[in-house]
Amino acid sequence: MQRPAYLRGKQHLSGLLVLIAAVLLLALGIGLRDPWPADEPRFALNALEMLDTGNFWIPHRGGEPYPDKPPIFMWASAAAIALTGSVRLGFLLPSLIGALGTLGLVMDLARRLYGRRIATLTGIALLTTLQFVLQAKTAQIDMLVTLWTTLGAYGLLRHALLGPARRWWYIGCVAMGLGVLTKGVGFLPLLMLPAWGLLAWRGQAVRLAWKDLALGVLVLLATIALWVVPMVLITTLSDDPTLAAYRNNILFKQTGERYAESWHHLEPWYYYLVMVISWAWLPLILGLPWLLPAWWHRARRLDARILLPLSGVVLLVVFFSLSPGKRGIYVLPGIPLLVLAMAPLLPGLLSKRWLHWLGAALLALLGGIFLSAGLLGAAGLTALAELAAKHDLSPWLWWIVLGLSAAALLYWLRPRRGMLALASWLVVFWVLWSTWGYAQLDATRSPRDMMQRVERITGDDTWLAMVDFDEEFLLQTRQPTVHFGNATPLGRQLQRAYAWLNAQPRQRWLFIDQNRADELQCADLSLARDLGLQNGDRWWLIPGKAFGGCQGDTQAAPLYVVPTSLETSPDDR
Template structure:
């Protein structure tokens, strides 16, 4: 009876820990998801593509500002559009698919850790993923990387389960995840998955490890899910074939893509990106790799697990390090491997007596990490409160680091215990507390770029019929401004921003060339029409005569060509609840001059 009671008590403890993990993951992924507003450049760009799908019903060919946009497959756009149809056109709805993908990554790591290393490894591995601060930041943005990583993780887990359990049906799960990854970010996904399995097979000279990738039924399922969209868009737009398959895939990898709209990072950029994505757990990665390499001597099962995780970790990093386009976020598909490797390290440290060498591998990075945290805390404390975005960022980091240090110090002071060690629990608690405090205290993240306040200022002016909106420079540099504009003010004109950006290829279409203006053409437009104009701060181009400032931020200024006339009240066009158009509220004519004065208070300063 005693053994039965002990087992039941242990099971109840496991269940309680799983529930706590689920609640914590939900808080970290979905808490205040709509704060801050959508940002420029990527979030506003991708959310606007999804919104135009909703508005036009064109689900095959992506558009932004009525311009074709071939760069990425449509899965993220489809999911964001569905979310906005259900919950309104707002930041929360736009970010929800990425946050759900982040939660799916944590869940898949939980399941895969149990399959590979037993029940005791599930919670540490999943908790590490859920409290990795860079991973959380990426999962809460309208970006392709969270969706790609979730799909690749599911694919790798499915193929590994098919090999480990010798059950073919898991290959269907692998190819289902691979299809989602391909429709999320293109054929980089199958390249990564196949390379990981090839390296894993080569590490043991065992071709049977490739068997989960070979069944015909799952391959046909993959083609059935991936081929229809590629065929449909190629039939509608034959130029898609060259741009997408060569320019966007091969050209981007080789660094010859036209136009080159990115900054090529250094060779080490993906490795540094992984460290940032998995903070604060990355400091234990050397010890985790040492532990994994030690397990290779323990027999085929342990060696197979270790080799699989090492290949999963290194292949994406090497792939993007050799690419001509290196970005920090591209390391995200390798992040789940860090969660699994470090989770197994904690399991090994807590369930047995670690060797002196392994203990040294753990203690040395912890000491270095504590010194780094202390130095960062002191530096941020000295800069906190300084006016400007740097002072705001320092205050945010100081608050987060303070919470982290308090929690970590408490963990170090506790005696060792069975199960999860106090240090592990307090490290996770410190990271989670730092993130939650940042979400609760700060209404927006200092230093980010969003034009949502300027869009609200424009809408408050109640532009008359016939008024047009223009932006200075490339449209993606003002993408959140575009998202928060109502449909009647779109498409916007782009002034001296056709070349060198995301819309250069689409701008060659004769049907949209009129939207891309030279400075001279814009001056002629201002002579004929009432114009609202968003520029950099300060403007990069000379302003046409008569421009007056309405509002501004650190990076952008909103102008109007002439003094605004007090408009008569007009009925509001129907907009979905929560949409940017719903920001346009009925105001009486007496209240409008306060928002949009006849003479700008800044006009004397210009």
């Protein structure tokens, strides 16, 4: 196949245009939705409580210390919310900044290694990767972690491939330390050290002196210590046992124990290769039939520009595969390294006829699925109708438009430009997702309307109790609210809830999932208000007087009071 016109002659699409397009695409939709579960409401709660209490050193959730993650992402979220004055406007900004920073670093390194044209193609490749864009539009912690790991890799590669550049090596070590303070795995770029040492020994990369390695590790540890040492002092000198439990949890349980003996998200060793990378790294992996032999050829030549980032990708996947606990987002930091390993091969890859046919086939498959599902749903197919009723959603027209747009792009661009058609359709998908999709899904995934109804029923001066709560409900509460410990067994939470409710039954209510009905046999459920369906479950609002026959225990579980600034009106959010 002849090389496409956009790979020949004058380069019309500059890196600046790619960055502008990235800003427009990734920022689209900010302000159009609330934080959605699973993780977004939790981090928004952390940020709001920091702003309310002024306690930025130890994150809290609903008044309870939150030990699962270090605080940097919460700091970034709090800063964004404070600057914008709105949760809706601010909660997605850290992920947006993380994505744009990652894109800029990858393009800059590709430009220095291969020139502007390759840098532009590298940026487009990253910007069309499904998982990268999805996480850029999601307020989870991983996009900011990816920024730090990419900056760490950037500093390492600047020294190894374009150096000596010791300053960049040390900047990379600081970035890795910040990555550890964001999620704990910020050290991932160090997985390239074995390949770096081998390539330096063979004269294919700048040697990393032992002194620089030792100083870099010290810089990394010193960056981590900037938060860890004060946190340990605060929690150790405090008389609060919950802070001591926080210290032990985040230093030990959430690090080594979580990796070696994970207690949730248990998956087989092949999970990432078969169930994540196979879709999340599309369309990059469509090029593997041509990339693998090309990588092998470059490896035999000891091309450090390919081998260093590629070794980082391989060892990253191996590292996370060895842990029994796995989530798809863990491998997100591997995408920038994969794109860098592909960078010099992209022009030749995009000249492959069969790659374009693969792209066209994938687009035809995706378009066919959306179009068929949309038409069958609109026609009332039982299975789809039940699914829509469960989630209070009717996305049929949205899906039909996606299917028709795929067909239109295939007809216009033809299979010989299949990758261009696929990339264009992905832009259409993300534009519709960030506008139409947000409008369709927000009422289903955010309980804002339900919690407003709760306030109207109870009055804004009454108190609300939640047991076994999900953070999205706590985030959207509009009145004084308490809970009884997120990790406390449900039975102990209810024992404390009964005692709390019976103390002032006319001024206190319980908000609870109807699936917990078997746990409430002592209550008069004829007084319960059915709030309907939200986030896949049905909910009750029960007045305190319904629990007169329930025996409570004030010592059964801790009582946490949600900070008052969270009790705001919808307009303030």
